[in-house]
Amino acid sequence: MSKNKRPPEHVRAQREGKERDEYMCSFCHKQALEEERSSIQGHHIIQYAEDGPATKDNIIALCKECHDDYHSGKLNIDISAL
Numbered sequence: 607m608s609k610n611k612r613p614p615e616h617v618r619a620q621r622e623g624k625e626r627d628e629y630m631c632s633f634c635h636k637q638a639l640e641e642e643r644s645s646i647q648g649h650h651i652i653q654y655a656e657d658g659p660a661t662k663d664n665i666i667a668l669c670k671e672c673h674d675d676y677h678s679g680k681l682n683i684d685i686s687a688l
């Protein structure tokens with residue numbers, strides 16, 4: 607079984623987290639227009655692979671650029687301080 611497979615509660619938590627953040631990136635504060643919402647991604651504060659909970663409190667909305675930069679180590683942001 608792949609570690610990346612997300613059960614439905616994670617999919618729902620991602621959507622709820624993105625809706626709570628109004629589809630605005632938590633890093634650069636770019637807000638996606640309605641037709642651009644697919645460019646906003648839910649980032650797990652505690653990774654799912656590290657037993658992060660499937661709740662919206664564990665999700666922040668990030669634009670694709672910031673999300674990619676964060677995971678490639680280009681952004682050094684303390685998420686817990688957001």
Ligand SMILES: [Zn+2]
Pocket residue numbers: 631632633634635636668669670671672673
């Ligand atoms: Zn961003």
Ligand SMILES: [Zn+2]
Pocket residue numbers: 648649650673677
């Ligand atoms: Zn992420």
